[in-house]
Structures are given as C-alpha cells and as structure tokens.
Amino acid sequence: MSDTASDTDSTLRAILSDVLGLSPDRVAAFDASTGLFGELPELDSMAVAGLLTEIEDRLDVVIEDDEVDGELLENYGNLLRFLEAKVGPGTVG
Amino acid sequence: MIARWPCPGPDGQSDEYALAFDRGRKARLLIVPPLFDEANRMRRMLVDTMRLLDDAGVDSFLPDLPGCNESLQDFSAQSLHARRRAMVQAARHFGATDVLAVRGGALVFPHTLPGLVLEPAKGGSILRQLIRARVIAAREAGRQEDSAGLLEAGRTDGLDLAGWRCGASLIAGLESAVAQIEGQRIVAQGELGGGGLWLRAEPAAAPEQSAALARIVLAEIAP
Structure with a gap:
C-alpha cells in the first residue's frame, strides 16, 4: 500500500467513481485501454475540468493547460501514466 | 413551499424566491447554496434534506442567489459582495436562527449566524x-x-x-x-458517505447523503 504508483491508481479510480457516479466495482474494472473523454458521455468539458481540479487537490499536483490534450484523456492508461510521472518521479511503476 | 423575500440589487430592491418549509417553528435554517453549476447538482440532495428537517420539526429556507434560478436580476451585475448582502437580507427576512452554507455558498453566507458549512470551497x-x-x-x-x-x-x-x-x-x-468561518461546524463529505455530488457529471438524488446531512444538522442545531 505504500507504493506511490498504486496509491495514485486507487486515488484516480476513486475520483472517477465520484465524478461519473459509477460503483467502485465498475471503476475497478477499468484497464489501461478503457476509453475516457469521447467514450464516456458524462465527461463533457465541465466534467473534465472538475475531474482535473479534483485530481490536483487529492494528489497535490498542478496540471498545466498545455498538458491537457486529447491523448491525455483518451484512455485510463494514459491518464494514470501521466499522473504517476507527476506524483512520484523515479518510484516503482 | 415557494416564498418571496426582498433582495437588494443594482436597480433597487427586487423580490427573489426561496424554497421554504415554514411552519413558524423555533429552529429556522437558512441554506446558502453552492455557486454556479454546483447549485444544480446538489439541489435535489439539499431539498430532500429540507424535507427530512421538516419532518423533524425544523423550518428551512433555500433562497435563489440573485441572478440564479428564478431571479430576474442580471447575472453579470453580481459580485460576491452583493450576494453576501443578499444572504444577510434573506436571513433577516426569514428570521433564520441557523445557517447551512454549502461549498461556494461559504463565500457569501451570513457568518454571524451559528450553524454548519459543508465542504467549503475556495x-x-x-x-x-x-x-x-x-x-x-x-x-x-x-x-x-x-x-x-x-x-x-x-x-x-x-x-x-x-x-x-x-x-x-x-x-x-x-x-x-476564502470562506469566513467563525465557529460554524465544518462538515466533511466523508461524513455523508459517498462522493461529493458537486463532482458528479450527472446529478441525481442521494437519499443516504440527505439523511446523513439532516442528522448532522439536527445534532448541531438541536431544535
């Protein structure tokens, strides 16, 4: 549980569960290829903005405008990889 | 259910609406809603809380912030300062004894009233x-x-x-x-169970959260 990468993973899943109103079980089934923006109709621009702001608060990171692009939010794996790099550079991933 | 209250505005006083459960009881709770879209996302949960408070003998009032909902005021003329004045006026009009400010509502609530603040937002x-x-x-x-x-x-x-x-x-x-909290009890989302509804992309009722919030309010204001 002390592994930073898996903490980021579980925090991100919890945030997605809150934003999308999905059960923890459904969010636990997300894998790296699960589509986000464009595939989940709930994720409009306002919801994405809320998602990113909540991620910043809970993971204590800052996400810059130019880091937010279609690729970042294309699937769960891309978003998680990006955040793991921000939260704990050099930790086991 | 729908009450009017006189609200100061840039063109003088105008009437605004409030959802009200008013049976002239001793404990009278003013609920200051969140700002922007969060108010819509949380309204159902808050109204269900008001029904439970009504059953428990507490009057409650959920005013429209000027420029929002049924308000005829121009949104672009609004400021936090104007909304603070408006909420003070609403509290006075309804004879509020306590306040519950929610999220961004904590930036404009009458902080001289005792009560609670739910997940205050900056x-x-x-x-x-x-x-x-x-x-x-x-x-x-x-x-x-x-x-x-x-x-x-x-x-x-x-x-x-x-x-x-x-x-x-x-x-x-x-x-x-930032919220000016002066002795009001800060309620964390974790106490309500489940995720914060202001985060939810598609709003829904959350009866368990309404019940938890009503219990916390009742324990705090003790009618």
Missing part, C-alpha cells in the same frame, strides 16, 4: 475550474485559449464562463475569496 478553485472548462471547450472547437490570458482579460472586462456572463467584480472577488 473562490480561486471555483474560478480555476470554470476557466479550465472554457479552455478545454475552446480546444475542442479548434480555438486556442489559455487560462492566464483569460483571467487577465476577465479582471477588467468580465468573462463568459460555462454559460455565465461573469462581471469583472465577480471574477476579481472569486480569485482571492
């Missing part, structure tokens, strides 16, 4: 999120905008954010606003 965070939504929407539409430039322009000319025409004074006020 003005800067609210503004940052609204500007970010605009930048993302612009990018989808093939336009490039950046947060810093928008904020700079907003401070002098106001800004369209998520469908709201925010005046310069509202932008400037939000930037640095």
Whole structure:
C-alpha cells in the first residue's frame, strides 16, 4: 500500500467513481485501454475540468493547460501514466 | 413551499424566491447554496434534506442567489459582495436562527449566524475550474485559449464562463475569496458517505447523503 504508483491508481479510480457516479466495482474494472473523454458521455468539458481540479487537490499536483490534450484523456492508461510521472518521479511503476 | 423575500440589487430592491418549509417553528435554517453549476447538482440532495428537517420539526429556507434560478436580476451585475448582502437580507427576512452554507455558498453566507458549512470551497478553485472548462471547450472547437490570458482579460472586462456572463467584480472577488468561518461546524463529505455530488457529471438524488446531512444538522442545531 505504500507504493506511490498504486496509491495514485486507487486515488484516480476513486475520483472517477465520484465524478461519473459509477460503483467502485465498475471503476475497478477499468484497464489501461478503457476509453475516457469521447467514450464516456458524462465527461463533457465541465466534467473534465472538475475531474482535473479534483485530481490536483487529492494528489497535490498542478496540471498545466498545455498538458491537457486529447491523448491525455483518451484512455485510463494514459491518464494514470501521466499522473504517476507527476506524483512520484523515479518510484516503482 | 415557494416564498418571496426582498433582495437588494443594482436597480433597487427586487423580490427573489426561496424554497421554504415554514411552519413558524423555533429552529429556522437558512441554506446558502453552492455557486454556479454546483447549485444544480446538489439541489435535489439539499431539498430532500429540507424535507427530512421538516419532518423533524425544523423550518428551512433555500433562497435563489440573485441572478440564479428564478431571479430576474442580471447575472453579470453580481459580485460576491452583493450576494453576501443578499444572504444577510434573506436571513433577516426569514428570521433564520441557523445557517447551512454549502461549498461556494461559504463565500457569501451570513457568518454571524451559528450553524454548519459543508465542504467549503475556495473562490480561486471555483474560478480555476470554470476557466479550465472554457479552455478545454475552446480546444475542442479548434480555438486556442489559455487560462492566464483569460483571467487577465476577465479582471477588467468580465468573462463568459460555462454559460455565465461573469462581471469583472465577480471574477476579481472569486480569485482571492476564502470562506469566513467563525465557529460554524465544518462538515466533511466523508461524513455523508459517498462522493461529493458537486463532482458528479450527472446529478441525481442521494437519499443516504440527505439523511446523513439532516442528522448532522439536527445534532448541531438541536431544535
């Protein structure tokens, strides 16, 4: 549980569960290829903005405008990889 | 259920609406709603809480913030300062004995009343999120905008954010606003169980959260 990468993973899943109103079980089934923006109709621009702001608060990171692009939010794996790099550079991933 | 209250505005006094459960009881709770879209997302949960409080012998009032819901006031003329005055006026009109401020409502609630604050939001965070939504929407539409430039322009000319025409004074006020909590009990989302409904992309009822909030309010204000 002390592994930073898996903490980021579980925090991100919890945030997605809150934003999308999905059960923890459904969010636990997300894998790296699960589509986000464009595939989940709930994720409009306002919801994405809320998602990113909540991620910043809970993971204590800052996400810059130019880091937010279609690729970042294309699937769960891309978003998680990006955040793991921000939260704990050099930790086991 | 629907009550009117006299609200100060830029063109003098105008009537605003409030959802009210008023049976002239001793404990009278003013609920100051969240700002912007969060008010819509949380309204059902708050109204269900009001019904439970009504059953438990507490009167409650959920006023429209001027410029929102049924209000005829111009949204672009609103500022945090004006809304603070409006909420003081609503509290006085309804004879509120206690207050429950929710999220951004904590930036404009009458902090001289005892009561509770649910997950108070900072003005800067609210503004940052609204500007970010605009930048993302612009990018989808093939336009490039950046947060810093928008904020700079907003401070002098106001800004369209998520469908709201925010005046310069509202932008400037939000930037640095923090909740003035003076002894009110701070309620954390974790106490209600489940995720914060202000985060939820598609709003829904949350009976367990309403029940938990009603219990916490009742324990605090002891009718």
